[in-house]
Amino acid sequence: MKQETNNEIDLLLRRLGRRDGLSTPAAGDHLDADELNAYAENVLPMASRARYTAHLAECARCRELVVQLSGSAGVVVAPETVKVAEPSILKKFLASLFSPMVLRYAAPALGLIVVAVIGLVVLRRNNSSERVAQVQQAPASVTPNQETLNSYSGEFGKQKTEPGAISGKQAPENAKSVAQPVAAPTTATTDTLQPSSSPDASSSKREQVAVASEPPPPAKEAPKTVAVTDDKQQEVVVVEPPKGAAGATPGAQPSANRNFEEQRRDRQDTDLAADRATRGNRKAPATAAARSTGGLAKLGDSEVDRAGKTESKEKAAEAKAAKKDDESETRSVGGRRFRKERGLWIDTAYESGNTTNLTRGSEQYRALVGDEPAIKTIADALEGEIIVVWKGRAYRIR
Amino acid sequence: MKPETEKLLNEGAGRLLARANDNRSLARETLVPRITAAVQKYLLKDDPATSHAVIAKFIDELQADDLCLIVACERSDENAWSDLVERFTATVRSAARSASANEDAAEDLAQSIWAELYGLRAREDGRPASKLAYYSGRGSLAGWLRAVVAQLAVDTFRKQSKLVQAEEDTELDRLARNAPIGEGQAIVAGISTPEESMSNRFAQTDMQQALNSAVQELEAEDRLLVKLYYFDNLRLREAGAVLGVHEATASRRLTRIQTDLRKRVAKILVDERGWTSNETEKAFAELAAHLDTDLETLLAADLRQ
Numbered sequence: 001m002k003q004e005t006n007n008e009i010d011l012l013l014r015r016l017g018r019r020d021g022l023s024t025p026a027a028g029d030h031l032d033a034d035e036l037n038a039y040a041e042n043v044l045p046m047a048s049r050a051r052y053t054a055h056l057a058e059c060a061r062c063r064e065l066v067v068q069l070s071g072s073a074g075v076v077v078a079p080e081t082v083k084v085a086e087p088s089i090l091k092k093f094l095a096s097l098f099s100p101m102v103l104r105y106a107a108p109a110l111g112l113i114v115v116a117v118i119g120l121v122v123l124r125r126n127n128s129s130e131r132v133a134q135v136q137q138a139p140a141s142v143t144p145n146q147e148t149l150n151s152y153s154g155e156f157g158k159q160k161t162e163p164g165a166i167s168g169k170q171a172p173e174n175a176k177s178v179a180q181p182v183a184a185p186t187t188a189t190t191d192t193l194q195p196s197s198s199p200d201a202s203s204s205k206r207e208q209v210a211v212a213s214e215p216p217p218p219a220k221e222a223p224k225t226v227a228v229t230d231d232k233q234q235e236v237v238v239v240e241p242p243k244g245a246a247g248a249t250p251g252a253q254p255s256a257n258r259n260f261e262e263q264r265r266d267r268q269d270t271d272l273a274a275d276r277a278t279r280g281n282r283k284a285p286a287t288a289a290a291r292s293t294g295g296l297a298k299l300g301d302s303e304v305d306r307a308g309k310t311e312s313k314e315k316a317a318e319a320k321a322a323k324k325d326d327e328s329e330t331r332s333v334g335g336r337r338f339r340k341e342r343g344l345w346i347d348t349a350y351e352s353g354n355t356t357n358l359t360r361g362s363e364q365y366r367a368l369v370g371d372e373p374a375i376k377t378i379a380d381a382l383e384g385e386i387i388v389v390w391k392g393r394a395y396r397i398r
Numbered sequence: 399m400k401p402e403t404e405k406l407l408n409e410g411a412g413r414l415l416a417r418a419n420d421n422r423s424l425a426r427e428t429l430v431p432r433i434t435a436a437v438q439k440y441l442l443k444d445d446p447a448t449s450h451a452v453i454a455k456f457i458d459e460l461q462a463d464d465l466c467l468i469v470a471c472e473r474s475d476e477n478a479w480s481d482l483v484e485r486f487t488a489t490v491r492s493a494a495r496s497a498s499a500n501e502d503a504a505e506d507l508a509q510s511i512w513a514e515l516y517g518l519r520a521r522e523d524g525r526p527a528s529k530l531a532y533y534s535g536r537g538s539l540a541g542w543l544r545a546v547v548a549q550l551a552v553d554t555f556r557k558q559s560k561l562v563q564a565e566e567d568t569e570l571d572r573l574a575r576n577a578p579i580g581e582g583q584a585i586v587a588g589i590s591t592p593e594e595s596m597s598n599r600f601a602q603t604d605m606q607q608a609l610n611s612a613v614q615e616l617e618a619e620d621r622l623l624v625k626l627y628y629f630d631n632l633r634l635r636e637a638g639a640v641l642g643v644h645e646a647t648a649s650r651r652l653t654r655i656q657t658d659l660r661k662r663v664a665k666i667l668v669d670e671r672g673w674t675s676n677e678t679e680k681a682f683a684e685l686a687a688h689l690d691t692d693l694e695t696l697l698a699a700d701l702r703q
Contacts, residue, residue, distance in 0.1 A: 008682045009656045017628035033545035037537040042642040047444030054618035065548050070639045
């Protein structure tokens, strides 16, 4: 209806325009050039513009000039005056975030972030699975007091290689016995071990217990069970720190969880040693288990009694595995377990595959240990060539 | 003028000289009369109580460099004249070409413009009548020069065409007298009785007069839009450019004006001509139908020609 009525008026106006268009009404004073130009350029003050508008509505001549000037001057036309609800600042901000200019950079950046996050998640998952594997294969890879443990392992390593450097608090024999890993080959220990008759066993045990109950060393290095085999006496001396006494010792922080963890690690050590023994082509003495059992029986110590039968069996198996592995040497450093084969320390987590070869002191090596100081600890502790598996990669350090 | 206003104008002249890239070494005093004239023309004439802030803003919006150039030219600064000619010869020539039928006419027009600017033509009182005195600095100098060219072209054309126009009017009057009735009207007459035809003519006259009155009652800007669109046959974009609004805004405004005009016409017919509402509605409908026929006939006649 409205459109129709407008059409009627539209037609009437067109007719009126045709009629009036033939005769141009005369106007009095025309606008001068300055006024015409200022009007066409839309730079007049409101009041004067209204005055000139009224004139232009009546004066065809000035209107014609203004039309001509507006067309050639490129008048800046006011933007649409439609009242649109002013968007809030938040909406403006959000709109600016999704503007094409921003999206042009944000979309690829977002893609990169997504890829990075996915990569991180996958990496973390690998790490966690690796940790699980390490716990299963090489226990005590992660302990709360990792640094302390590492330092212990380092000390122990030094003690083993440099017996003379041990402080007077510990007898050389004890140091050796402490330094010996659980699975230390019998041959290696027999080279350095003193006869069991030398310094009395009780003082030795006390010191071992003291060492074990000091800030907890890594489970692997912890002399919880030390097998000392004397070729002559064919005895296995098993010294195990009392689990309850550790908590009573000042400065120690044992806990039930920790004991459980140690037991679990020991079991895993045993499994590992057994597995190695099975795979290895070296024959273990058939009497090792019997000897170790005999040794336990001989000890008759109260600490051993508390260890329980299960643990005794585990220790016996461990000792057995250690004996079987008569040609290789095993050490735990920096939460990693290494076995020495043909002069090469190999991370037990290492199976096969490519290694990244590094030379101590090289730029690449410095960069690596800069990122992973624990590798330096390991490399310092283990002399010679080593293969260490770190964060899923194997490094061969010479 | 109040001392405060004079001080304001003086300070404004100082600011204008300061912001000009090339103030042509003009003194502040030389600019004050020009600025005063502009303020008087565009502000104080409409509102003598214009605030100082508005005046200061007005002065600060003047084209500083263009105004300094023109004032320097007025003061016979040769460098300023050289700059003016060098910078604006192309503008003047272009505007002259647009306003002229051929190249020779354009060249003549351009030369006339420069003569006007130099003030070669003397006033009645004997002083040089340079058009430079009319530039206020409110708009751009290039636009002002185009306006001067367009004005001169229109005036020249009107003078030249006066005689021709008179002859054409005489011819048209003769044709109108000889023509029996317009073709459209003949068609309308063919479908109506003489009484009806006469009635329609009266209705059309009333309606047309009412529309004329309604258009005159419109606001100046709305009236200008109607004139630009219906009388000058501009497109909405062109009409919007004159009014300084967007094409869409002009379109909406025109629709509103049409609705407003219909109401006004109906009111005039009822109040002043004694029509009833029904008669008004019926007249609109019939008139629209007749106008349709009229337009179709006119279009057909145009095609035949």
